[in-house]
Amino acid sequence: MLRYIFDGTFEGLLTCIYEAFYRRQSPDSICCWYQLQEDLISCCTEIRTDQEKADRVLKSIRSKISAKALDHAFHAYLSEIDDIGVWIYRYLKLGWKIGPSVDSCLWEDEVQMVQKAARKTEGECHRMLGLLRFRELQSGIFYAPMGPDHNIVSLLAPHFAKRLSDQPWMIHDVKRDIAAIYDRKDWTIALIRQKKALPLHGDELEFQRMWKQYFKSVAISSRRNLRLQKHFMPSRYWRYLVEKN
Amino acid sequence: MELKNKVGILADAAKYDVSCSSSGSSREGEKGSLGHAVPAGICHSWSDDGRCISLLKILMTNNCIYDCKYCVNRVSNDVPRVMLTPDELVYLTINFYRRNYIEGLFLSSGVFRSPDYTMELMIEAIKKLRYEYNFQGYIHLKAIPGCDRRLLTEAGMLADRMSVNIETPTSDSLKLLAPQKNKEALVGPMYFIKERILEERENRRIFKASPKFIPAGQSTQLIVGATPESDLRILTLSQGLYRRLQMKRVYYSAYMPVVFHPMLPAVEKPPLLREHRLYQADWLLRFYGFSAEELLDYDNPNLDSLIDPKSDWAVRNYHLFPVEINKAEYEMLLRVPGIGVKSAEKILRARRIRALDYDNLKKIGVVLKRARHFITCKGKFYGSTFREEYQLRQQLMPYQAAKKIRIEDGEQLSFFSQILPRSEEQSRFLVRAGEV
Numbered sequence: 123m124l125r126y127i128f129d130g131t132f133e134g135l136l137t138c139i140y141e142a143f144y145r146r147q148s149p150d151s152i153c154c155w156y157q158l159q160e161d162l163i164s165c166c167t168e169i170r171t172d173q174e175k176a177d178r179v180l181k182s183i184r185s186k187i188s189a190k191a192l193d194h195a196f197h198a199y200l201s202e203i204d205d206i207g208v209w210i211y212r213y214l215k216l217g218w219k220i221g222p223s224v225d226s227c228l229w230e231d232e233v234q235m236v237q238k239a240a241r242k243t244e245g246e247c248h249r250m251l252g253l254l255r256f257r258e259l260q261s262g263i264f265y266a267p268m269g270p271d272h273n274i275v276s277l278l279a280p281h282f283a284k285r286l287s288d289q290p291w292m293i294h295d296v297k298r299d300i301a302a303i304y305d306r307k308d309w310t311i312a313l314i315r316q317k318k319a320l321p322l323h324g325d326e327l328e329f330q331r332m333w334k335q336y337f338k339s340v341a342i343s344s345r346r347n348l349r350l351q352k353h354f355m356p357s358r359y360w361r362y363l364v365e366k367n
Numbered sequence: 368m369e370l371k372n373k374v375g376i377l378a379d380a381a382k383y384d385v386s387c388s389s390s391g392s393s394r395e396g397e398k399g400s401l402g403h404a405v406p407a408g409i410c411h412s413w414s415d416d417g418r419c420i421s422l423l424k425i426l427m428t429n430n431c432i433y434d435c436k437y438c439v440n441r442v443s444n445d446v447p448r449v450m451l452t453p454d455e456l457v458y459l460t461i462n463f464y465r466r467n468y469i470e471g472l473f474l475s476s477g478v479f480r481s482p483d484y485t486m487e488l489m490i491e492a493i494k495k496l497r498y499e500y501n502f503q504g505y506i507h508l509k510a511i512p513g514c515d516r517r518l519l520t521e522a523g524m525l526a527d528r529m530s531v532n533i534e535t536p537t538s539d540s541l542k543l544l545a546p547q548k549n550k551e552a553l554v555g556p557m558y559f560i561k562e563r564i565l566e567e568r569e570n571r572r573i574f575k576a577s578p579k580f581i582p583a584g585q586s587t588q589l590i591v592g593a594t595p596e597s598d599l600r601i602l603t604l605s606q607g608l609y610r611r612l613q614m615k616r617v618y619y620s621a622y623m624p625v626v627f628h629p630m631l632p633a634v635e636k637p638p639l640l641r642e643h644r645l646y647q648a649d650w651l652l653r654f655y656g657f658s659a660e661e662l663l664d665y666d667n668p669n670l671d672s673l674i675d676p677k678s679d680w681a682v683r684n685y686h687l688f689p690v691e692i693n694k695a696e697y698e699m700l701l702r703v704p705g706i707g708v709k710s711a712e713k714i715l716r717a718r719r720i721r722a723l724d725y726d727n728l729k730k731i732g733v734v735l736k737r738a739r740h741f742i743t744c745k746g747k748f749y750g751s752t753f754r755e756e757y758q759l760r761q762q763l764m765p766y767q768a769a770k771k772i773r774i775e776d777g778e779q780l781s782f783f784s785q786i787l788p789r790s791e792e793q794s795r796f797l798v799r800a801g802e803v
């Protein structure tokens with residue numbers, strides 16, 4: 123069994139794919155080192171991330187398959203679903219064989235797996251565009267903590283950079299200790315270890331109270347349907363929702 | 368009064384307006400401005416009744432000089448009356464928006480003093496939002512029936528969507544329940560808005576930069592179950608609104624017994640199942656190429672309560688099936704029970720590459736439980752044959768029909784354990800729908 127390990131970055135994954143072609147190997151598994159159990163480390167081939175190789179793979183996906191396929195691969199990678207690495211590899215391999223129509227070959231396992239994973243990421247991202255809640259901090263920064271299933275913070279940032287362009291904000295993925303930070307000009311991704319509660323702005327709680335009041339008043343009691351509510355808004359998201367706290 | 372309490376009262380009074388959609392408009396934010404609108408719309412929360420919250424749906428005031436029988440805000444109803452100032456409204460909207468609670472504002476109002484006076488108040492608030500705060504989020508504005516055309520034009524330049532509620536399916540019912548409103552006051556503005564949209568589109572072809580007039584179009588709403596009209600009547604009306612007025616959406620609101628009045632039916636529960644079926648049928652009108660006359664006729668004027676309208680149509684037109692999955696036109700694929708727009712598109716794309724068999728279909732994610740009775744794959748039929756129509760109907764009912772319906776309807780319906788002949792089914796239906 124041939125197993126590649128890489129550093130967990132998208133460039134790393136692309137480098138693995140480059141190496142697989144270059145070495146004429148076909149790995150059975152591609153995973154990043156922190157997802158690996160100790161005892162398996164010995165039978166792994168470590169792939170060092172190489173920006174140049176990654177860029178060549180990137181270009182080749184764009185020109186020989188399609189921009190859409192690159193999106194699928196990237197979003198599938200962000201899903202962080204177990205073993206998605208090797209499926210992305212197989213999907214791209216098929217893509218290089220048959221070209222842009224790869225995305226219509228829905229009966230092929232690799233196409234299905236990758237598209238499904240990508241859809242999960244995109245779905246959660248769209249949901250979070252609505253469910254994210256900012257709190258104004260004493261410092262005037264609007265702070266939004268979240269704990270999503272997939273690694274979506276880099277997909278959320280452009281939306282909020284456009285929408286809330288005149289206020290500084292930070293979207294914090296508490297699960298992964300990363301955050302997107304915006305300073306009214308640009309946003310960047312940074313590693314963050316913030317466990318303590320941050321001091322809120324004086325008016326913040328008043329707005330939270332008004333929002334809770336609104337949330338309560340707008341429900342029609344003769345149509346009460348908590349199951350439907352949960353269906354759209356699963357309880358794992360409630361922790362950071364002002365109105366559900 | 369504290370702002371929080373006003374919010375409570377005015378949201379409570381606004382909640383019977385169904386629309387919360389924030390779709391259909393794209394406003395580009397720019398550096399330094401607040402907000403943008405995305406064409407697909409975004410839901411921000413779901414309230415305890417399972418409805419999506421996208422916009423801050425609120426009334427300017429619940430003070431109203433009219434006396435519509437079905438409405439909590441009617442003048443003869445004894446409730447506390449409050450009013451927001453334009454500044455308060457702006458303050459709320461901006462601060463909710465900055466926290467990502469909402470996608471924008473849905474502003475409606477009771478008729479305070481006069482239609483014009485009310486409309487002017489609303490416009491003042493929205494002007495502040497757009498010009499003083501450079502707010503580029505979504506705004507849905509209710510047009511107050513009977514207000515001046517000049518105000519409609521002004522409002523349309525500021526809002527993304529406008530709506531006038533048509534309230535009841537016929538003007539006779541309207542006369543009965545909303546004596547101060549008349550058909551002209553409701554439909555007149557709709558035509559006017561439509562003309563303005565067309566005119567503005569023409570202008571934009573010449574002057575690219577001319578301002579947009581409600582880019583997300585207009586919508587309307589009608590109450591289901593307060594008056595005796597059939598589903599056929601309602602769907603024919605909706606069809607007309609879509610075709611002639613280019614309405615973006617027609618919303619249906621199950622009649623809710625918010626007030627007691629001798630002229631209104633005494634219903635305990637809103638007819639949610641009927642409302643649900645109307646939405647399904649409405650969907651078929653808008654996206655599936657069906658016409659109201661195909662779905663219902665004078666002998667069957669109401670939608671089936673046990674199976675969805677598309678399945679019902681397929682049962683009645685069983686002679687058109689089965690269709691070959693590799694040859695059927697897109698329009699026909701869409702008419703197969705269980706195949707929706709997404710599945711039909713997948714099939715089209717996939718069959719360009721190879722002829723699909725039953726397993727391929729399954730693999731590409733088409734749900735075949737119901738569809739298999741209506742299709743062939745490479746000439747082979749995988750469904751069952753039925754001697755009687757009711758057997759087929761039974762196959763098309765959701766597996767856990769009873770359970771499902773409870774979700775939609777909030778009550779257990781005992782008749783789901785057995786199939787009743789149509790007439791009896793219907794009479795129960797009428798009782799449940801609260802028709803008088």
Ligand code: SF4
Nearest residue numbers: 431433435438441477
């Ligand atoms: S005009 Fe509107 S707010 Fe006033 S009573 Fe009629 S429906 Fe209610």
